[in-house]
Amino acid sequence: MLTHQRKNEILARLKREGQVVAKTLSECFGVSEDTIRRDLRELAGEGLLQRVHGGALPASPAVADFAHRQGIESETKRAVAAAAAKMVTTGQVVILDGGTTAVEMARRLPRDLTATVVTHSPSIAVELINHPGIEVIIIGGRLFKHSIVTVGTAAMEALSHIRADVYFMGVTGVHATAGLSTGDLEEAYMKRALAAHAAETVVMASSDKLNAASPYMIGELSLASTIIVEKSTQASLTEPLAAAGVTMVMA
Template identity: 80%
Template sequence: MLTSQRKSEILAILKRDGQVLAKALSESFEVSEDTIRRDLRELASEGLLQRVHGGALPASPATADFAHRQPIESATKRAVAKAAAGMIGEGQVVIVDGGTTAIELVRQLPRELSATVVTHSPNVAVELVEHPGIEVIVIGGRLFKHSIVTVGAAAIEALSHIRADVFFMGVTGVHATAGLSTGDLEEAYMKRALAAHAAETVVLASADKINAASQYRIGELAMASAIIVEKSTDAALTEPLEAAGVTVVRA
């Protein structure tokens, strides 16, 4: 079998099973594990999968920067954001992550709601300037321009006196065994810190982020008490998450 054919088969198995193991592939294709690992490295370099110990997972396609993601509005994104906004109660303190869905979330907040929003996203904060009942606390730090959020030691230190009711987290990968992940190391640290300062964490995830992984792990799937997904998300994608004990909310 040609290398290109073997790679195509690997991707087909990955799509079917949601993961591949180097040992099983080497036995199936009757080649060495070194050969399979080389195939996986090359496929990973093309962004076609995410390597993990012993094999690979589907790679998350959600890697575009904020400027490219912002114009992409959809009814499904608004539905996810509206479901998240509906979880915020009167007088609560909530942490809102950065990202386009997070911005849509704060746009969906009722005008009569009185609450406090803590965010490390300047864009989220600006969206709330004209909201009469929302107190806004902005976490300062180094601006990560790709996602337009603050990160780093100063941002994490600023969280030290905050105890929130819920953190609405954006991710680029949600996987039953690989957990929650994102495409930048400092963002992963920041998201983990934000989750540590909230009583519960709710993940906002479009279908293309489910059963996928990115380079940097935020934490175990159990970090999330609930995951809000599009109503049309295939049940085959969400069933492993529910089996792991996470509540899946379809919006």
């Protein structure tokens, strides 16, 4: 079997089975594990999969910057955001992540809601200007322009005195065993810190982020108490997450 044929078969198995194991592929194709690891490395370099210890997982498709993602109108995004907004109740202290779905959620918070929103996203803060009952606390730090959020030591330090009721998190990868992940190391640290300062974490994700992984791990799946996805999501994607003890909300 030629190299390109083997790679195509690896991708086909990954799509069909949700993950591949280097040792199993080696035995199946009759080649060394070093050869398989090289194939996986090259496919990962093309953004076609995400390497993990012992094999690979599907790569998250969420790689575009904020401006590009903001221009994509999505019924899925609006449905997930609307479901998340309904979870916020009067008097809560809420941490709201950055990202286009979080901005959409902020737009859907009731104008008469009385609550406190803590955010490291200037975009979220601007969306809440016309909500008179919502107190907005902005976490400062270095601006990560890709997602328009603050990160770094200053942002982490600003969290030290905050204890929130709930954190609404955005991710680029959700996997039953590989956990929650994102595409930037500092963002991963920041999201983990935000989750540590909330009583519970709700993840907002589209179905294409399920059973997928990005390079930087935010935490185990157990970090999330609830995951919101669109109602059309296939059961094969949600069942492993529900089996792991996470509440699935179909928006």
